[in-house]
Amino acid sequence: MTTEELEAARRDIESTGDLLERAMKLAGLVTTLFRERGIPLVVVGGSAVEFYTEGRYMSGDIDFCRRSLRGPSLREIGDVLKPLGAKGMGRNWQVCGLFVDILGIAEMESGKDWRTLETPYGEIKLIPPELALVERVLYAEQDAECVASARQMMASALADESFDWDEAERIADLPDFKVLERLRRLKQEVSR
Amino acid sequence: MKWEEWRLSRAAKRDALRRAGLDSPSRRKTSFNASERRMRQAFGGLRVPAWAEMENREQLDIESKHGSAWHG
Numbered sequence: 001m002t003t004e005e006l007e008a009a010r011r012d013i014e015s016t017g018d019l020l021e022r023a024m025k026l027a028g029l030v031t032t033l034f035r036e037r038g039i040p041l042v043v044v045g046g047s048a049v050e051f052y053t054e055g056r057y058m059s060g061d062i063d064f065c066r067r068s069l070r071g072p073s074l075r076e077i078g079d080v081l082k083p084l085g086a087k088g089m090g091r092n093w094q095v096c097g098l099f100v101d102i103l104g105i106a107e108m109e110s111g112k113d114w115r116t117l118e119t120p121y122g123e124i125k126l127i128p129p130e131l132a133l134v135e136r137v138l139y140a141e142q143d144a145e146c147v148a149s150a151r152q153m154m155a156s157a158l159a160d161e162s163f164d165w166d167e168a169e170r171i172a173d174l175p176d177f178k179v180l181e182r183l184r185r186l187k188q189e190v191s192r
Numbered sequence: 193m194k195w196e197e198w199r200l201s202r203a204a205k206r207d208a209l210r211r212a213g214l215d216s217p218s219r220r221k222t223s224f225n226a227s228e229r230r231m232r233q234a235f236g237g238l239r240v241p242a243w244a245e246m247e248n249r250e251q252l253d254i255e256s257k258h259g260s261a262w263h264g
Contacts, residue, residue, distance in 0.1 A: 021199075054205040058217055117193050152214045159208030190212060 009121050010084050013096045020055035023047065026096050027062050028119025033080050040067040042106050042114055042125045048132050049149055052156045057149040061099035065106035077102045109171050112164060130168040133157050137179045137186060154190040
C-alpha cells in the first residue's frame with residue numbers, strides 16, 4: 001500500500017460516522033498492513049461481538065490476535081500503526097478515533113472456519129459466532145456487566161440461519177468453558 | 193461476505209435485536225477496555241504504577257547531569 005493510498009484510507013476512515021462501519025474499515029486496513037508483513041490477524045473478543053450484534057455491544061476497541069506462530073515485535077506494531085497517526089505504546093494504540101489492541105496468538109476452540117468480511121481496505125477474519133457466543137456466556141457468569149452483551153449475542157445467533165447450534169453446544173461443554181447449561185438457559189430465555 | 197452485502201444485512205440484524213427488546217447499546221461504562229479499566233483501578237487512575245514515572249524522572253535527572261544515552 002502506497003503512502004498516498006494509506007493517507008486516503010485514513011481520511012476516509014476518520015470521516016466515517018457510523019462507528020461499526022468505521023471499526024470494520026479500520027480492521028480491514030490494519031489487517032492488510034500486517035498481512036503485507038506476513039502476519040495474518042483475526043478480530044476477536046468484543047469487536048467480533050460488535051460485528052455479530054450490529055454494534056449494539058460497543059467494546060470501544062478492536063482486538064486482534066495473530067493466526068501465525070510468528071508475531072510482530074512490539075517495535076514492529078508501532079512501525080505499522082504510526083503511519084496511520086496512531087498514538088500509544090506496546091500492544092495498545094489509538095487509531096482514527098478507535099482503540100486497537102494487537103494481542104497474542106488466537107485461541108480457536110471452534111472447528112468452524114473464521115468468518116470473513118471484505119472491507120474496502122482488505123479482507124478481515126473474525127472468530128466464528130459459535131465461539132463468540134460461548135465466550136460471552138462465560139463472561140456473563142464472571143462479570144454482570146457482560147450479561148447484556150451475552151443476551152444480544154444470543155438474539156443475533158437465533159436470527160442467524162447459518163449458526164451451528166451443535167457446534168456452540170460442543171464448545172460450551174469443553175472444560176475450557178463449562179457453560180453448556182447456562183448457554184441452554186440463555187437460549188430459552190431470549191427465545192421467549 | 194462482501195462489503196455491500198454486509199451493509200445491506202445490517203437492518204435485518206438490528207430488527208432481530210429490536211424484536212427481542214435488546215437493541216439498546218450495551219457499551220461499557222468507559223471507552224477503555226476491561227484490562228485498562230482494571231489497571232487504572234489498581235494504580236489509582238493511572239495506566240501504569242507511579243513508580244514508572246519516578247524512574248523516568250530519575251532517568252531525566254541522570255540525563256540532565258551526564259547527557260542522554262540517545263543524544264550523547
